[in-house]
Amino acid sequence: MEDAINIVKLHKSFGPLEVLKGIDLNVQRGETVVILGASGSGKSTLLRCINFLEIPTAGRIYLKGKLIGTPINGDPNASLLQYRDKELQAVRTAVGMVFQHFNLFPHMTALQNVMEGQVTVLGRKKAEAAERGRNLLAKVGLAEKADEYPARLSGGQQQRVAIARALAMDPDVMLFDEVTSALDPELVGEVLRVMRSLRDDGMTMVIVTHELGFAYHVADRVIFLNQGEIYEAGPPAEVLGRPQREKTIQFLNGHNQFRLP
């Protein structure tokens, strides 16, 4: 069975600033990969390249074995690819994303948020989209909040609506970009629990997070990014428990400085 995601020699620059310097990463179907790294290490950019919110500067991304983009001039070895809007829209529909700041549509209720993409992008009937929306809201524990506007929901609730909104598109892969970083500490757990249940359902997930405990317990694999390169990778018990390289050790020590006794 082919992988869910293959990333080959991915580069991304913003002007003179090279953020990703040749990332190679394969994600199997049903796998949960957690990406760690200091700020500026390129982890969010990597995530945003997978659904082409950022267009890679060079390199290739395959989803379910299919190359995204077309080599210019039909030369299969051309390093530059061109991306058509329609193709990228289809990719983004198949790859769900959840953001640090939720980015719910404030002028729509929770249910309308979850219905929006289903109706406009997938062309589902309103009744069907509403039913699916209610099921998903129930799944993230917010059945009774369907008719509330985002402003009336807590951060944790908003983030769970955002997860439901992404799931409504029936994605093959889910991307999580620091989804608990903007939450009050007591609300982090409810979001992480939803994510864990997704893993248990077999969802393929790539997660950028600072929640090391979550990475340790939920990830199949942990990737440590440093200055736009994969610096250390492996099962969480190894990378988090017995890190081998200097920067990883430093990073983990930084996180562990103020542990409870």
Next chain:
Amino acid sequence: MNELLRYVPVFAEGLWGTVRIAMVCLCASLPLGLIVGMGRYSRKWHWAGPARIYVEVFRNTPVLVLIMWFFFAFPTIAPFDVDAYTAATLALTLNSSAFFAEVFRAGIQSIGRGQWDAAKALGMSYRWQMQRVILPQAIKRMIPAITNRWIELFKLTSLASVIAYPDLIHTAKLIASAYFNPVQTFTIAALIYFAMIYPMVRMLYFIEAKLKRGD
């Protein structure tokens, strides 16, 4: 006083002239402004360039000059007749649509990148992103500025009287010169303008307060 009552139908006609041109210009310049505003916002130069020129030309030319130009200059090059109504409507519409374009552009720009990201991440096309996510939020924020421009437009219609468009102030001029009573006539005209505009301003305050509460 009795004497002035005689003018009521005449004033009413003038008032209708003012309201009519104001409404027509509003209805024309809002959609026009939206199109130009989206052009201004576009990253494609063949949209952004012309839109920019449009805004700069029509925003930075006095309305009175535009009105005169369309009444006196335009007919010599236009293949059709241009009466006072057409000339004034064109001038006012072009001018206020340039202002509306800037209002729309600013409104669209005020919506954070996160909303675009979220809409895009669902797989929406640019049109859907704009139509379903960005504009509904942006337009709400623009309402005070739009109301403001509408009040401005309403006041500017009085300039159409210089090319003898039969609006309120032109009518007042006729009455005043026919009956030699400029004080009463122009005072009444001013009061009518005020009575029309003041409720709009109150409405603007009301909308602003309501939007503030909504946030």
